[in-house]
């Protein structure tokens with residue numbers, strides 16, 4: 119059998135960590151080969167080596183049977199290798215066409231021939247079924263469209279081997295579906311695809327072969343048709359994973375968080391939350407589900423104090439906190455896992471240890487008389503790293519920026535759960551995490567619930583909402599359209615309510 | 631390369647490249663780069679390589695420290711604001727206000743030295759801090775960009791200084807005030823005598839204290855922690871409940887305090903009278919260069935400040951060797967430029983490391 123790409127015995131060290139340890143990966147032509155592994159397993163590193171961004175410390179690479187040295191991305195491009203990164207690399211105020219041809223513009227003399235460029239872009243996008251508007255500006259198009267532009271960029275450079283680094287993490291379910299179709303189409307047109315993901319469903323759906331990495335080591339390569347999701351999850355995590363959240367029925371107590379007739383404007387100045395009322399009780403998880411952009415972000419920001427509501431009241435244990443500062447709310451017992459981990463959750467240029475104390479850096483034991491106690495900060499970090507299995511190269515002193523996205527998220531979750539707030543606003547807690555980490559975080563959320571905390575879980579993942587919540591509130595167009603028992607609903611019913619198409623008669627009753 | 635090593639290696643390379651470029655220009659103008667190097671060595675160490683008759687003159691060491699002191703302080707000023715994410719170019723004006731306040735207290739207060747001199751320094755620090763507070767408040771309250779405000783504040787400071795010196799303190803020659811009482815001065819005949827009549831003065835004591843205080847606040851205090859958090863990621867700092875606006879004002883004030891102190895070190899150290907200035911003297915911009923090359927860290931600022939101070943001190947020496955004094959400025963500017971080009975230098979270094987990699991790799995495979 120002939121392989122189009124072979125990475126043989128690849129080893130790569132970073133300070134304090136071996137990201138790839140003797141990994142061998144062989145890719146068949148015209149296949150979709152999935153690379154599966156937890157956060158920090160070394161998937162991106164391995165693919166960055168293939169794309170010439172990193173040099174391996176050991177091992178060889180063969181492309182089409184010939185040994186090659188990929189010293190930089192230009193070499194990779196000339197070998198027909200293209201990569202779509204986890205974070206897109208597009209120029210935002212350029213058009214789609216300009217981004218695609220950037221660096222390889224067709225010219226008429228010294229001038230870029232934009233007509234010709236547009237024509238070629240259109241040809242390629244037709245051939246592979248990648249509909250885009252070649253004249254739209256990147257800043258005006260959706261994330262799904264931007265990803266298409268990245269794919270077109272590779273195809274424009276005649277890439278034959280396409281690397282996708284967690285392409286679905288940023289997409290809506292609909293866009294994921296379309297991407298899967300595009301991938302299949304690309305393979306029938308003769309391309310080879312390397313797909314990095316930790317979503318087992320997607321592998322089952324499109325991949326032919328799956329290679330599993332764990333903590334930098336190769337665990338195995340299996341044909342997808344001969345394996346199960348449970349088996350792949352076990353290979354990835356190293357133990358059996360339960361997909362179902364174990365929990366006893368909730369024993370809700372007093373109402374801890376009460377929201378009354380809340381109106382909140384979005385950043386663009388229109389009402390994002392309209393006359394919204396909601397209650398969360400001690401000892402329950404209230405899931406808030408809805409399609410992205412229906413007011414979830416504004417609601418969370420109003421509760422936590424990041425934005426001021428236009429009108430309405432927010433009560434914590436019957437105390438009006440609507441006009442308190444963020445700090446005062448935190449002290450009053452509100453905790454918050456923010457949805458945007460890089461914007462709000464972390465100071466990326468701080469160390470992990472510093473990030474862990476960001477709320478209470480000024481208090482004993484971390485500080486006395488305004489002077490930081492480094493030893494205590496270090497001990498705190500070591501404890502959280504251990505307890506929450508946060509993986510980092512240099513422990514407490516690791517720069518947050520150098521950590522993988524999943525471990526960044528784990529660090530935030532560790533910090534917030536450790537504070538054990540009475541009312542816990544949890545937004546997208548497991549976005550981008552692998553099954554092992556998701557299982558763990560869900561378990562910890564339920565533990566908090568059983569300690570009698572009130573939890574508001576905001577998530578775009580229906581599975582997560584249905585697994586973890588006791589009651590589910592559906593938000594549509596800034597208002598709660600229904601509140602249902604998690605046990606007595608299903609995906610279809612929620613889906614219909616989220617789209618605003620259906621209101622159950624029981625909604626009003628459940629809200630009492 | 632690790633981040634720490636990078637922080638040390640890249641500025642060093644920039645300095646070497648700067649001197650290299652300076653030498654090339656000297657050669658291009660048909661003069662000897664050895665003469666330039668000789669002048670620079672003399673500027674820093676007082677050792678004269680070219681004239682065996684007078685092999686060592688400590689006066690140059692004194693003069694070089696004099697040049698380094700104010701730009702270390704303005705470097706600290708820029709760096710402090712910079713750590714809070716602010717780009718303040720107001721050190722020049724804050725320095726002038728510090729200088730003016732020092733002049734006022736030096737002229738108007740009569741007291742023994744142990745009281746008078748600390749009062750002079752304190753007044754300068756306060757004046758600088760207040761002058762820094764204004765752009766800080768405007769930024770915090772109305773989100774007015776600090777670059778614009780600090781530039782304007784520099785002009786205002788120049789004219790306030792000149793008006794006050796000329797019209798209120800009654801300058802006779804329209805340049806300077808009456809001389810200060812000795813109780814107000816950092817000057818010391820003993821320091822001057824051991825450095826063969828240089829203008830060296832006790833100003834280096836407050837400068838060293840300022841460096842220690844800078845490092846302590848930034849690295850060891852909760853206040854520094856929150857300043858850095860705001861500087862790196864304002865949104866995350868807000869999320870964590872920090873008072874972002876209060877930090878902006880406080881940071882601008884402390885930055886201003888450093889620059890204000892620089893004003894006193896010049897006025898009651900290097901000089902002995904208040905001065906009206908035809909235009910800004912460039913300490914503020916030198917401070918930006920010092921902070922950039924020093925990587926916004928106390929130790930780096932100390933070293934970069936001494937480097938640039940030494941280059942300034944070497945200028946007249948160069949001229950006496952027939953080398954245009956502007957060469958020193960060119961070296962300084964190109965060092966800053968090379969530091970700004972650190973990404974480019976990093977890429978070249980990485981290419982270099984890669985080229986070397988296969989030879990070691992060959993053994994392993």
Ligand SMILES: Nc1ncnc2c1ncn2[C@@H]1O[C@H](COP(=O)(O)OP(=O)(O)O)[C@@H](O)[C@H]1O
Nearest residue numbers: 132137156157158159160161162163520521522
């Ligand atoms: N540039 C880097 N510097 C230091 N450590 C890194 C760097 N890139 C990745 N790592 C570390 O290497 C490990 C593997 O990371 P990565 O390949 O990004 O994992 P994955 O993509 O599987 O989530 C992680 O522990 C990560 O912290």
Ligand SMILES: [Mg+2]
Nearest residue numbers: 161162204522
């Ligand atoms: Mg990755």
